[in-house]
């Protein structure tokens with residue numbers, strides 16, 4: 001016996017990847033429903049070699065369904081996730097709505113799988129922000145060995161992190177630059193994204209940081225350890241899929257770069273590609289469609305007593321969203337629901 005699964009936001013970037021990953025990982029599915037807004041009622045989406053027809057979230061009855069993987073924005077999540085949870089269907093949510101609620105577990109299965117049992121509090125589990133998810137997979141095993149004091153991270157985030165409209169804007173602007181009869185004004189992004197980089201993701205906070213930067217700080221503390229200090233600069237770059245991060249880590253104890261490399265090689269979810277030669281590292285174009293978080297450029301930071309630098313790249317639609325959500329569903333199945 002398998003699960004009855006609902007994918008909410010099935011026509012979006014993350015929802016489509018959820019369907020792909022559920023099929024690729026042969027998640028034990030008895031029945032699956034693909035939901036979106038009324039606008040895309042009847043749109044066809046792929047689930048392995050099957051085609052599903054999307055249904056309207058607004059009229060869907062969640063009673064009798066085991067889990068709902070939500071990938072719609074916070075506004076629609078606020079309206080519909082509580083209904084699903086109240087109907088006995090466990091919600092695994094990709095929006096930021098519930099991440100900071102102390103009663104709701106925020107889970108990266110490689111880091112804090114034990115938090116799964118807190119799903120009972122509200123029948124809701126939160127999935128972290130894409131830039132946080134890939135970073136904590138690398139931080140956790142290093143923290144367990146040498147205790148992290150502080151992290152300084154700069155991100156290079158792809159446009160797919162801003163949904164399908166973000167990808168369209170990069171595509172249309174790029175074409176318009178080569179065909180100057182049309183002009184594509186910035187809409188999804190604050191400035192032109194084609195052939196440019198933008199040091200703003202999400203809105204500004206009172207202290208001058210952006211909400212994306214704040215999310216990395218708060219979510220790392222909730223998932224790994226509240227004592228870790230994080231300072232982040234998040235930047236949007238004209239890459240379609242794959243977020244990159246330059247991470248500087250300061251530890252309590254000394255950690256040699258070779259030992260750090262060995263620890264990361266053994267860590268779940270990580271692939272180390274780190275040759276000190278031209279091209280001996282991973283760039284975002286190579287990680288798209290992959291499950292792993294890739295770590296390269298591991299090296300001592302000799303400007304501080306106990307420091308390591310590394311380069312971290314992952315498919316933001318996968319580890320940053322859909323894959324992590326499916327891993328949570330697998331964890332919930334394995335530890336709690338025990339079907340399949």
Ligand SMILES: NC(=O)c1ccc[n+]([C@@H]2O[C@H](COP(=O)([O-])OP(=O)(O)OC[C@H]3O[C@@H](n4cnc5c(N)ncnc54)[C@H](OP(=O)(O)O)[C@@H]3O)[C@@H](O)[C@H]2O)c1
Nearest residue numbers: 009011012013014036037040071072073095161163164321
């Ligand atoms: N992209 C990432 O890297 C990433 C990472 C982590 C978390 N997330 C989060 O995941 C969520 C989805 O992101 P995305 O990138 O997949 O966005 P997207 O490509 O813009 O897709 C949005 C999806 O939500 C549906 N939707 C929107 N409003 C709805 C409503 N009122 N009722 C029903 N369905 C509605 C859309 O359906 P229609 O096609 O019918 O409009 C579509 O399926 C967001 O909360 C985002 O913050 C994204």
